[in-house]
Amino acid sequence: MNKRLITxxxxxxxxxxxxxxxxxxxxSLDLVSRGGMENKDFSITSSLEAEIAISGGYKYGLSLGLxxxxxxxxxxxxxxxADLGLPYDPDELNDRLNNQAMISxxxxxxxxxxxxxxxxxxxFFIGRYDKLGSGDDFQEYFGTEPIGTNLRGFFYYPxxxxxxxxxxxxxxxxxxxxxxxxxxxxxxNFIPALYIYHDLSYPQNQAGSYAPGHYSADLKLLANGxxxxxxxxxxxxxxxxxDNVIRGGALAWFGAGPLSFLMQAGVTMYDFGTDFxxxxxxxLMEPRIRHDxxxxxxxxxxxxxxxMNKKIVDDKGKEDEGRADIKLRLFFGDLSSxxxxxxxxxxxxxxxxxxxxxxxWISPFFSTVTTGLQWDFALRINLLYFQDKGDLMEGFIxxxxxx
Numbered sequence: 001m002n003k004r005l006i007t008x009x010x011x012x013x014x015x016x017x018x019x020x021x022x023x024x025x026x027x028s029l030d031l032v033s034r035g036g037m038e039n040k041d042f043s044i045t046s047s048l049e050a051e052i053a054i055s056g057g058y059k060y061g062l063s064l065g066l067x068x069x070x071x072x073x074x075x076x077x078x079x080x081x082a083d084l085g086l087p088y089d090p091d092e093l094n095d096r097l098n099n100q101a102m103i104s105x106x107x108x109x110x111x112x113x114x115x116x117x118x119x120x121x122x123x124f125f126i127g128r129y130d131k132l133g134s135g136d137d138f139q140e141y142f143g144t145e146p147i148g149t150n151l152r153g154f155f156y157y158p159x160x161x162x163x164x165x166x167x168x169x170x171x172x173x174x175x176x177x178x179x180x181x182x183x184x185x186x187x188x189n190f191i192p193a194l195y196i197y198h199d200l201s202y203p204q205n206q207a208g209s210y211a212p213g214h215y216s217a218d219l220k221l222l223a224n225g226x227x228x229x230x231x232x233x234x235x236x237x238x239x240x241x242x243d244n245v246i247r248g249g250a251l252a253w254f255g256a257g258p259l260s261f262l263m264q265a266g267v268t269m270y271d272f273g274t275d276f277x278x279x280x281x282x283x284l285m286e287p288r289i290r291h292d293x294x295x296x297x298x299x300x301x302x303x304x305x306x307x308m309n310k311k312i313v314d315d316k317g318k319e320d321e322g323r324a325d326i327k328l329r330l331f332f333g334d335l336s337s338x339x340x341x342x343x344x345x346x347x348x349x350x351x352x353x354x355x356x357x358x359x360x361w362i363s364p365f366f367s368t369v370t371t372g373l374q375w376d377f378a379l380r381i382n383l384l385y386f387q388d389k390g391d392l393m394e395g396f397i398x399x400x401x402x403x
Contacts, residue, residue: 025053029401032154036394046073047154049166051106061111065127068103069166076101119186126179130195132220132233133173133249133266133282141191142224145336147253149262149286151299151327155376155398156347161312161320169301173249173266173282174235175308176218177201191222199237202245202309214239218247229253233266237309243273245309249282262286269306279305279321293334299327302352322352335369342366345378360384374400 033046048070055063070076076099107127115122130137135148148171157168176182180197199216218235234248249266264284270276283302289295303323305312314320331343342365349359365378376398385392 023053023055025055026401027051027053029399030154031399032158033397034154034158034394035396036391044074047071047158048073049154052103061113061121061123063107063109063111064105065107065109066103067106068101070099070101071160071166072099073101075099121184121186123182123184124180125182125197127177127200129176129178129182129197130193130220131170131172131175132218132235133231133251133264134171135229135231135251135253135262135264136171137191137222137231138224138229141186141222142189144224144229147229147260147262148251149264149284149299149301151284151286151301151325155378155396156325156327158396161307162310167308167310169303169307173251173264173268174218174233174247175201176216178216180216189224193220193222194218195220195235199309202237202239227255239271243271245269245271258289258291260288260290262288268304269309278302279319282307293332293338295331297327297329299325299329301325301327324350324352326350335367335374339370340366340368358384372401376400 029050035044050068052066079096109125111123113121138144152171160168176195178197178200183194195218199214202214216237220233223230231251237245251264254261266282268282270280282304286299288297305319312320326348328346333341345363347361360383361380363380367376378396380394
């Protein structure tokens with residue numbers, strides 16, 4: 001979306017502040033600087049993903065979501081100071097297009113609350129909307145501590161999927177993205193939601209070309225308890241008369257004393273015209289234990305081949321099937337009470353069929369919280385370096401919003 005349109009929308013909200021007082025918040029911000037050797041030189045790459053929300057508050061229910069996704073912030077700033085020149089290099093042009101220091105519109109939504117004086121709301125939305133099967137909604141709607149896995153984002157998938165640093169696992173089984181309506185009900189510890197929309201996430205081909213005419217519906221239910229929480233969803237996408245897609249999944253969290261357990265399981269994408277197998281499935285389990293300031297988490301994640309309506313391929317262009325991530329996290333401290341956490345992680349990426357590890361890291365880390373921000377520091381040591389698999393070590397510094 002061009003800069004003039006964004007400026008006009010910002011002006012509209014600014015002019016409206018005298019009437020209803022617009023609120024500007026930053027729901028999410030991920031800034032990661034990654035340092036390592038590249039062509040025998042030490043190189044630092046910084047990636048940014050940020051979301052800015054401008055809303056009219058609870059009463060007015062109007063929200064504009066702006067965002068920035070910059071895989072290499074240094075390149076983007078450098079390109080902004082240098083002309084492309086003629087004749088231009090197609091590879092450089094493509095790199096410039098993928099690394100632009102710009103803000104774009106990610107979502108727009110308008111909500112009618114307390115429909116007919118009932119605990120119901122209706123939203124019209126355009127763009128990226130809710131996550132399905134992530135567990136993140138429990139914190140927003142019920143005020144609980146975060147229950148979702150932290151095996152997500154830049155820190156664990158710095159190179160992304162399909163050589164796209166912004167296509168990566170984000171902790172959800174699926175995302176709602178398109179133009180449509182959302183209906184929600186609020187009944188104590190239960191929140192059902194229905195989404196009916198023109199699906200903008202379904203690609204026409206592997207390159208992700210926009211393909212109109214695909215319509216989706218998803219049904220979600222949140223059930224909140226003190227020692228157990230559940231999130232269930234099921235969905236359908238109309239592609240054409242013969243090929244249509246279904247999906248569904250569940251998140252379950254159980255907690256008692258020092259022990260808790262998280263599980264996510266579902267079908268990310270199944271086309272009726274294809275054979276069903278385990279590669280259509282998303283499965284994650286994470287037992288956790290915390291005693292006073294000490295804790296340990298063990299995560300097993302079986303990756304799906306299809307994610308967010310895209311096929312995941314390896315470096316040879318073949319389906320990247322039979323792959324799993326295993327993470328053991330040992331830590332001391334508590335970010336919510338003592339404002340720091342330190343420990344060590346071991347991360348293994350496996351090919352299940354032959355047991356070949358393409359990634360084996362050990363990573364000491366330290367995290368601390370300041371006003372509204374969480375700072376993460378980590379040193380990743382590659383234990384497969386002598387098998388000629390990647391660099392010996394990488395350093396990470398991350399900044400993200402924390403509420």
